Amino acid sequence: MQKRPIQEADLLETLSFIVPLPAPFQDRVNQEVITENFKRKHLLLRPGEIARRLYFIRSGFLRAFFIDENGKECTTWFMGKGDLMISVYSFFTQKPAHEYIEVLQDCKLQSISWQQLNAYYADFPQGNLLGRIVTQKYYIMSEERAIFLRSQTPTLRYEKLLEHYPDIEQQTSQNNIASYLGISRETLSRIRRKKLQMCHQTQNGENSAPIFNYKN
DSSP: OOOOOOOOOOHHHHHHHHSOOOHHHHHHHHHHOEEEEEOTTOEEEOTTSBOOEEEEEEEEEEEEEEEOTTSOEEEEEEEETTOEEOOHHHHHHTOBOSSEEEEEEEEEEEEEEHHHHHHHHHHOHHHHHHHHHHHHHHHHHHHHHHHHHHHSOHHHHHHHHHHHOTTHHHHSOHHHHHHHHTSOHHHHHHHHHHHHHHHHHHHHHHHTOOOOOOOO
């Protein structure tokens, strides 16, 4: 049986879902958006560079990270198909970034520039609304992540990450996952091992359950 190709996300469809866009706005986006393919390990952004483009992930998987004073990589975001990927501070202020954006899985990205986005704000009422909603989304995500790391146990953090990105174990390394969760690689290994043991126990319990035959 031949596998059906995985459907890619589309920038215009996603934006139109957030805010219904008039035909002239859609035409502008179609004319100006750039579609590019990037290979695994490619860096879209480095510290000191200015984020000039807003990326939409049609397919693939990416992360944002910084390097702390001890030389350790600290993953701050994972983003997958259908997500917008930017260095929020650098893009909206047009000042040098403090983080890297790395391609973890070969990806296809659509992008528009900072100048184009601001022209949409000026030319279309829906552009301002769209910009406000996207900015609010990233602010909320940042706040939720800060609370998440402070208030949830490592095990719950790991389970929530799996809920959001079920295939993340195949998409990136255990080191990246551990750094995102704010735990050590050893702690992550213990959590994964305990989770596997619980799954095996559940399966064995189901398989060994007694079967009762009732006779009249």
